[in-house]
Each structure stands twice: as C-alpha cells, then as structure tokens.
Amino acid sequence: MSSTLPPASAGTPKIRLRGLKKTFGTKKVLDGVDLDVQAGQGMVILGGSGSGKSVTIKSILGLIQPDAGTIEIDGRDVLSMNRREREALNDRIGMLFQNAALFDSLPVWENVCFKLLAQKRITRAKARDKAGEILNQVGLDGSVGDLSPSELSGGMQKRVGLARAIATQPDIIFFDEPTTGLDPIMGAVIDGLIVDCVKKLGATAVSITHDMASARRIGDTAAMIHKGRIVWTGPAATLGDTGNAMVDQFARGEREGPISMELRK
C-alpha cells in the first residue's frame, strides 16, 4: 500500500505488457498485447465479448501462463520470478473476478476478510466486525456477513467480491466487470468506490467494463482490445468521440462499423 501519489508520467509504468501472446488449442486469443498502466491511475480495458480481456488480466496475475511476451510490474519481470517473489507480489494485488468466485464453503464475512486472515493482519475474533465495515462500504448491510454466498443475489455476490478485493487496501487492483449485474445507482456507488481506491489509497486500478458511463467515471486512461491486440489507448473522457472508428463504434454501441464487419464473416 503506497500513500504517496506519484505523477502519472513518472518513470517506469506500474504495469508494462509487451508482446503478450496466448493461444488456447488452435484459438489465438492474445496476439501481441502491448499496454502500459501508470502508477496511481485508473485504466479501463474495453473490448468485445471473448476478445481476451479476462485472459490479459489473469496473465498479469500469474493465473495463466502466456506463450510469449513480457509482463513487468514496477519494472520487474514477473514471469521469471520464483514462487516466493510471486507470492509476495500477489500479497499487494487485489482481484475481483468476473463471476465473483466467492468461496461457497465459507460465510460472507470470512470471504471478505480471507486475505487479512491469511496474512495474519487480523484475528478471527475481530474479522467479523471488520467484514461488516467493509461490507458497508460496498453498500451492503453488515448482517449479510453471516449469510452463505449461495444465499446472495448475483449483484450482491459481485459487491462481496469487490469487498474482498479491496479489504487489504492493495497496491494494484483488478476489477473484471465490477458493475455488470448491478442496478444503475449501485453501479455509480461502486464506481465511486473504485475512484476512491485510486485517489485516496493511491492504488493502481485496472478495470474491465462494457459500461461506457462507468468507463468514463473510473478510467483516467482507456484501452481497447480487438483481435488479440490493443488497437487504441487514450483518455477515458473522450470515449465515444475519439476519432478512432472502431472505438467510437464500440463506445456508442452501433451495429454498423469496422467491428460488425469482422463479426459477420
């Protein structure tokens, strides 16, 4: 957890991807992804369904082994790290999975405080109350903590997943579609929370989203992935009016344009 907020353009990027490639069987998913995420920034990754956004994030987390390319975090090559270094790095990273991936054998409060407990930063006796606090932050009542994840609605599971991801106040946080499945108001609340993580904690946030309003709110920078490559990067505020035909079509959700031509084949 860093408390200082380094200038966006300073030195090495927090995360740097170069030539990232991944093929599943015969399906080429990533075909040379290049991406820089500056420290203390909100990066939004856009792209069609199945374009490899989740695979990109999972590669950075070390959950998927890329076939080629380099991944650097704080200037250090993470693919050549040994297990101990990798685990130390993961201690500083938070992740919200697309399907929340809550542990259904544990009550909600243990899910939320799982990493704090694993790192022995909190005792079990205190964890229940701590979980209540974090749940309040994501707009859930503390009493939800005693339920099992299977008793929650999809949107509630998502928010518990979010609570779990930010519980340790990590340095880098990945959000895989944080607002999908939430009502618009709750979506805005969650966006505010993500912005807070970046602004107040100085965290670096990488979010995947299909929601343009949300992308403009949580992103400083946006990147669009298409056919396994990053085809555009730019300020998130300009989304919908970037001058890049592909991005504008995507942002406005239009049927006609360079991307629909690809889909029709």
Added chain:
Amino acid sequence: MQYLLNFLAAIGRSVLGLCRGAGAIALFAVEGVSHLVRPPFYPRLIGRAFVEIAYFSLPVVSLTAVFTGMVLALQSYSGFSRFGAESAVANVVVLSITRELGPVLAGLMVAGRIGASFAAEIGTMRVTDQIDALTTLSTNPMKYLVAPRLLAGALAMPLLVVVADILGVMGGWLIGTAKLGFGSASYLNSTLNFLEPMDVISGLVKAAVFGFLVALMGSYHGYNSKGGAQGVGAATTAAVVSSSILILALDYVLTEMFFSR
C-alpha cells in the same frame, strides 16, 4: 502391415498417456505432501476433512462390515462343513476381515463417497475460478485444498477400519451363535486365539494407504477438471474409478509385501 503398425502405435500412445498421467499424479502427490511440513498449516481444514471421511462414512462402512462378517460366517461354514472343519469359521472370519475385507471394502466405500465428493467440490472450485481466487488471496491452493485432505485421508481410514474389523467380527459372531450353533464364548475365543498383531496392523497400514489414495485421486481429478459442470462430472467419475482400481491393485502389492516370506 499397416494395421499392425497402427495397432502398435495405438498401444504406444496409450502407454505413453498412462505414464504421463502417473507422472503427473506422482508430482501432484509429492507437492501436496510437501505442503504438510511447511507452514502455514490449516488444522481447521484437516479437522473438517477428517470428520467428513471418518464420521460421515461410519454408517455405510459399518453396514458393509456387519453384512460381510455375516456372509463370511455363513459361507465358510457351509464350505468347511464338507470336510468337517467347521471349527475354523471364527478364524476365517477374523483373518479375512482384518487382513483383507475390512480395508478393501471400507476403501471402496470411501472411494465412492469421499473420492466423489472431493473431486466434485474441488472441481467446482476450479471451474468457478475459486482456486484462482485463492492464489490472489495470499493462499496456496495446494496447501489449502489438497494437503489437508491427503492427511485426513491417511489418518481417518485406519480408524474406520478398526470399526469395520470389530463390526465384521461381530457380524460373524452373530451368525455363528444365532444360526450355526457355536457357543458365544468359544466363538470369541477361537477368534482371538489365532489372531496375530500383524494381521491387524497390516490391515491398518493398507487402510492408511487407501485413504491417502482416495483423497489423492479425488483432489487430483478435481484440481485438474475443466469445462464447467460436465468437466466436474467427468472428474468425479474418474476419481471414483481410478481410486477403486488402484485400491485393488495396491492391495495385491501390499499383501505381497506383508505376507510373502
């Protein structure tokens, strides 16, 4: 000629596949066990797996043992009476149960219950990203999910088999006294007279091995399952089938080690 080559190639491929599988499972087992000696440890999870194996398998293992003991008594009586050796019934029952049927039948029952449940639980965690989530939450999934189950399997099965041994003998005793006309005391006497510690110990060692094996197969197939609900189903089947076959095969190997002198 071509057919022969194809045939040989097919055999070669499946042998290679088998070796690869065996190698992968061996590595998985070594990694799982290595986590048992390196902290952090998860006593709570070991306890939970232990209770799931030992306590919740008690009913089915007990029933299996009682009926097996009863059948053994009946069968050996009707067989041995042909050459006037009825008095050996009690010995046959206790030896068969402690050395062989206790561990093997309990092992097969536990393979069905626990192998399947481990594979289904871990497999579901795999396909719903929960195993990946563990990694991002500063927790090694092998240490958290697999190691406690392996240990619990090796510890719980011998306990179950002690119960199975006792209940199996009681089943034999029940039939012996109620139906075959043995005196209660004399039946129990001849049960204990010829029993050697090694008979029981070998059975318990087998039990520990089988328990480890069932937990290993359940964990391995669950851990490596992919492809949604169907993949979890396939992993469950593979876990039960492979652990059952391995129990029977290893039973031979272990018997050979203990008793061929």
